[in-house]
Amino acid sequence: MTRTHHEPEYHWTVPVAGDGRETNPAHWPRGGWNPAEQRTFRPAFRDERGDRFGAFDYLSAVGRAADVAGFDGVTVPYDPAGEDSWITAGTLLRESRWLRVGAEFHPGFATPVYAAKLSVTLQRFTDARLDWHVVVDADETAQRALGDFVTGDDRYARADEFLTVARGVWHERAFSYEGRFHQVVAGGFFGPLSGVPFPRVHLTGTSDAALALSAKHADVHVFALDADPAVLAGHIARLRAAAGARRDGIGIGLRVPLLVREDANEAAEALTRRAGTGAGTGAGLSAADNAVVWHGFDAFGHRDTAGLVGSYDGVAARLAEYRETLGITRFFLAARPAAEEAYRIGEHLLPRLHAAAPTPAKASA
Numbered sequence: 348m349t350r351t352h353h354e355p356e357y358h359w360t361v362p363v364a365g366d367g368r369e370t371n372p373a374h375w376p377r378g379g380w381n382p383a384e385q386r387t388f389r390p391a392f393r394d395e396r397g398d399r400f401g402a403f404d405y406l407s408a409v410g411r412a413a414d415v416a417g418f419d420g421v422t423v424p425y426d427p428a429g430e431d432s433w434i435t436a437g438t439l440l441r442e443s444r445w446l447r448v449g450a451e452f453h454p455g456f457a458t459p460v461y462a463a464k465l466s467v468t469l470q471r472f473t474d475a476r477l478d479w480h481v482v483v484d485a486d487e488t489a490q491r492a493l494g495d496f497v498t499g500d501d502r503y504a505r506a507d508e509f510l511t512v513a514r515g516v517w518h519e520r521a522f523s524y525e526g527r528f529h530q531v532v533a534g535g536f537f538g539p540l541s542g543v544p545f546p547r548v549h550l551t552g553t554s555d556a557a558l559a560l561s562a563k564h565a566d567v568h569v570f571a572l573d574a575d576p577a578v579l580a581g582h583i584a585r586l587r588a589a590a591g592a593r594r595d596g597i598g599i600g601l602r603v604p605l606l607v608r609e610d611a612n613e614a615a616e617a618l619t620r621r622a623g624t625g626a627g628t629g630a631g632l633s634a635a636d637n638a639v640v641w642h643g644f645d646a647f648g649h650r651d652t653a654g655l656v657g658s659y660d661g662v663a664a665r666l667a668e669y670r671e672t673l674g675i676t677r678f679f680l681a682a683r684p685a686a687e688e689a690y691r692i693g694e695h696l697l698p699r700l701h702a703a704a705p706t707p708a709k710a711s712a
Contacts, residue, residue, distance in 0.1 A: 355670055355704050357697060358420040358449065359413040359689050360681035361406055361439070364429030365648050403438075405686070406430065410439040412686045413446060416693020420447030422679055424650065425482045427489045433465065440473040449478035449549060453485050454505055455495035459512040460534055467517065467536060470543045479546040480569075481506060484557065497528075503556040504528070510548065510564040517545050549600065553582050555589075561597065562589035567677050569600035572653045574640040579673055600677030601669060604644040604654030605688070607662045607696055611637045614657050622646065638662045647683050654681075663699035670704075 413421045421439060423432040436450035452462070469477045483506045487498055497505055508526040515522035516534040520541075524531045535541075547566040551557065561568040568586055573579050579601075587594040606621070608614040611632040622643055632639060638657025645652045655662050669675045682688035 353676060355676045355678065355700070356419040356447075357700060358422050358447070358677070358679045359409070359416075359418045359692075360679060360685070361409050361421050361423045361435065362429075362648065362681075362683070362685045363406065363424055363432065363435060364426040366405070366684050403430070403435075406435055407438065407442060409685045409689060410442060410446070410448075412689035412693075414443045416689050417697050418446065418680075418689070418693065420449060420476075420478065422449040422478075422480060423451060425451035425453055425480070425485070427486075427493060436477070437469055440469060440476055443476075447476045447478055447547075448473075449480045451480035451482055453482050453490070453495070454502075454509040455490065455493070455497060459509045459529055460516050460531060462509075463513045463517050463536075464540075466513075466546055467540050467543050470546065471539070475544040477546045478549060480549040480551075481510070482551070483560065484552050484554075500556055503560050506560055507563065514545060517543075553585075555585075558582075558586045558589045561586060562591070562593060565597050567598040567600045569602060569677065569679060571602050571651045572604075572640065572655070574642070574653055576669070576673065579669075583673060598677050599673065599675045600679060601675045602651055602679045602681070603666070604647070604649040604651055605662060605680055605682045605692065605696075606641075606654070606656045607638075607659055607682075607692065609695075610658045611661065618656055632657060638665045649681055649683075659695045659699055663696060663703060666700060667703040 410421055423436040423439065425432050432450045432452055436448045439446070440448045456462075457465075466477055466479070483502050490496075505528040508524075508529045512522075512524050512526075512529050512531055512534075515524055516531060517536060520535040520537065521533045522531060522535050523533055536543075548564055549567045549569050550561040550565040551569045551571075552561075553570070558568075570579060570582055583599055586597065586599075590597055606614055606618055608617055615632045618641070638655050638661030640653050641656040642652050644654040655665055657665070666678060680692065682692065
């Protein structure tokens with residue numbers, strides 16, 4: 348069943364560049380699995396597999412955890428220092444039956460025709476569960492190291508052409524296009540490669556260029572959490588103004604790192620252990636049902652600085668508030684360590700979120 352933009356979805360984030368199991372982030376192995384660590388499950392049992400359990404096995408375990416926990420999907424980030432998002436996403440798609448899997452990628456990684464060909468095959472093999480998360484505003488130093496020297500507003504012009512060409516060859520049998528960055532003559536997919544749903548396109552950013560690109564191409568625009576809801580509301584209003592007649596066709600998403608526990612005191616204690624003495628107090632947690640925006644999640648290996656710390660009830664109430672007041676219905680959640688926290692959040696937080704969600708009829712009213 349295809350969901351509307353009014354129905355909430357909750358997606359988990361796969362840690363392709365480390366999971367914070369080492370105190371020093373410089374020592375985090377790819378995938379977050381530490382091969383030097385002897386894992387003890389019970390006093391009498393140890394993991395004796397050694398190098399037979401590797402980094403990708405851990406990423407696979409994160410995907411299975413998200414599937415079992417009841418998430419709607421997972422996102423595989425684009426990170427030049429991490430595992431490749433396409434390979435990881437393709438494997439997680441084949442290992443699950445229900446999850447949507449979002450592959451983050453930069454438009455400079457390949458031609459749009461090749462990206463579309465990769466995607467049409469993944470869609471055919473996995474019941475059309477692939478999403479695209481197109482990262483336009485990537486770190487320029489990292490991109491130059493990868494051989495990409497497109498900068499400034501040209502990045503958005505290229506992304507516009509990339510998405511135009513990808514959709515063109517996907518839906519037309521003789522698509523031709525001549526642009527500054529991409530050219531195609533009579534391109535298109537035939538036979539079994541035709542008639543497959545195009546991946547849902549996710550875009551990000553708050554600049555005028557980013558919002559204009561989303562207004563034209565996005566199925567979902569994803570924002571990072573801000574401590575001030577008014578700032579988010581302003582960005583969303585700008586997006587909807589840019590989208591014009593398409594405004595109701597664009598879903599609004601939010602990336603939210605989490606640290607959640609049974610009550611606020613336990614969450615504060617966990618934050619103190621992880622971030623150092625005084626961090627829990629500084630987070631401002633004061634009540635059993637409280638949740639606050641805390642700045643410092645980037646020190647735990649997250650891409651974003653701001654996230655939510657608090658009790659299950661408090662965090663559920665805060666996310667419901669974002670949904671009801673700002674119209675956000677796509678939540679891209681993350682926590683460390685990813686496999687264990689996926690089970691925790693699936694057991695304790697997701698049921699609260701689903702209980703608080705409006706019915707489709709109510710949401711679309």
